[in-house]
Amino acid sequence: MHNRMIKRHDQPSILIHWFNAACWFFLLATGLGLISNPALQPIVQWWPKLMRDLFGGGAALLKVHIIVGVVWAGIWLIFIIAGIARYTLPFLKQIMTYKLPRDIQWMIKKNIQMTLGYKNMARMVKLLGWNGEIPDQGFYNAGQKAAAVGMIAGAVVLVVTGVIMAISKVYLSSAQTPLVQWSITIHYMAAAVTFGILLIHIYMAAISSEERPAFISMFTGEVPEEYARHHHKLWYEKVDI
Amino acid sequence: MEKKLAMVIDSFACIDCKACQAACKEANKVPKGQWRNWIKTPDVEAVAKNGKRMLFQPGNCMQCEKPTCVEACPTGATYKDPLDGTVRIDRRLCIGCGQCLPACPYGARYRHPELKVADKCDFCAERRSNGLEPACVSTCPNKARVFGDLNDSGSMVRKLLETGNAVQIVNNKSNTDPHIYYLGDPGAKDWPVKAQMPSAFAFWKNLAGPVMKGFVGLSALGVGAMLVKQFMMPNDTPNKKDEGGNKDA
Incomplete structure (x- = not known):
């Protein structure tokens, strides 16, 4: 078959993706650096020290974390509002539309296939009375949709708790400090949840050979027809080529 | 000193x-x-x-x-x-x-x-x-x-x-x-x-910390499993009859 290229992402989507990725890594690195308490630091104790040496002390590290956080959330806010009809609503609709029997089957089958291979998957799902075929998916597969919901929920929690912490010293009274205290803990939890999702996302995109064309499309905007047909058939069938 | x-x-x-x-x-x-x-x-x-x-x-x-x-x-x-x-x-x-x-x-x-x-x-x-x-x-x-x-x-x-x-x-x-x-x-x-110790701090230290490490650990374990599979089965492809997918699932 002639393997033509199909447009998958436009320029603004690609730009905001890599802007988001850069901010996310920066905020993750600096955020981990802010947790210098040994009872709370989840990775290694030298990380906060390294970050503080790099940015010139804890206060400077906090400042740069807040500034990048505000820029990240601000650019997103502009993108979300300016792109409400073109990007935001269609995207939200896409990631929140689930065809339940199909998507649940996809989730179970794909997870087994990704770790144990097609043959083992077919053998195992036979116990559930299913065949070994992985159900077709739309523009996003069920895993991508669930990950997107998790990332957005995590991002909203990170922004809300981040704002509360950032205004603590400006607007909040002593009576409101329990709000700040819980914001710190919840901010950490949301960051951990999104990081867990991010690990899978990065594996799929950058390491998994199956999804290599999707990774390349995050730069070029295009995927090969064969990839689209195999991985996103319901979308492929609707695309005008 | x-x-x-x-x-x-x-x-x-x-x-x-x-x-x-x-x-x-x-x-x-x-x-x-x-x-x-x-x-x-x-x-x-x-x-x-x-x-x-x-x-x-x-x-x-x-x-x-x-x-x-x-x-x-x-x-x-x-x-x-x-x-x-x-x-x-x-x-x-x-x-x-x-x-x-x-x-x-x-x-x-x-x-x-x-x-x-x-x-x-x-x-x-x-x-x-x-x-x-x-x-x-x-x-x-x-x-x-x-x-x-x-x-x-x-x-x-x-x-x-x-x-x-x-x-x-x-x-x-x-x-x-x-x-x-x-x-x-x-x-x-x-x-x-x-x-x-304030409750938010105790919650982080005793519960949220270990649970979140467990969650990220599981995620990393999943990635590890996929990575191992990728090396063990480099030519993992669907059965021929599966080619073209399954629209009726």
Whole structure:
């Protein structure tokens, strides 16, 4: 078959993706650096020290974390509002539309296939009375949709708790400090949840050979027809080529 | 060698004149309604009833060896100064979450109403950097407060401690090893208030921390499994009849 290229992402989507990725890594690195308490630091104790040496002390590290956080959330806010009809609503609709029997089957089958291979998957799902075929998916597969919901929920929690912490010293009274205290803990939890999702996302995109064309499309905007047909058939069938 | 700054306070010498409190407020611009130091006075009725005497007990941040306030701070905004052993607050890193306040059994901390960050005695760091003693020490008319470096064998505080008469006043359940020692008769050695870790902090440390590590660990395990599979089965493809997918699922 002639393997033509199909447009998958436009320029603004690609730009905001890599802007988001850069901010996310920066905020993750600096955020981990802010947790210098040994009872709370989840990775290694030298990380906060390294970050503080790099940015010139804890206060400077906090400042740069807040500034990048505000820029990240601000650019997103502009993108979300300016792109409400073109990007935001269609995207939200896409990631929140689930065809339940199909998507649940996809989730179970794909997870087994990704770790144990097609043959083992077919053998195992036979116990559930299913065949070994992985159900077709739309523009996003069920895993991508669930990950997107998790990332957005995590991002909203990170922004809300981040704002509360950032205004603590400006607007909040002593009576409101329990709000700040819980914001710190919840901010950490949301960051951990999104990081867990991010690990899978990065594996799929950058390491998994199956999804290599999707990774390349995050730069070029295009995927090969064969990839689209195999991985996103319901979308492929609707695309005008 | 680094210092270990401490105070030895003689309850016999204290006359509850409050000069130390006034001097502290003046030197450190402590806002209205807040204090960085205090003088605990005897319960007059109890003294009258059992005739047991207790003298005045001046206090301030004890610059503890094991500070529970530092343990409660996520970012290290409150920290133990490695050079002189005092417990300090980086006002620019502190976001005023207030978790260190209940973590101090002595109630030495308050949230500054204008700066909205934690504040407390730092043995007058500013005065010390200019070669002066803490304001409360300089101003005390009876010299009830003695200030110095415990690591300096010639210092007065060291000599007073070596008499063996000086006591710490601590809570048995949260002994922070305070660096304020008392002479004379400062009252009960058992401090009634226990250090409290705020619930948000305890939740993070005991539950959210391990659970989140578990979650990220599981995610990493999944990635690891996929990676292993990718190497073990590089040519993993669907059965021929599956080619083209399954629209009816």
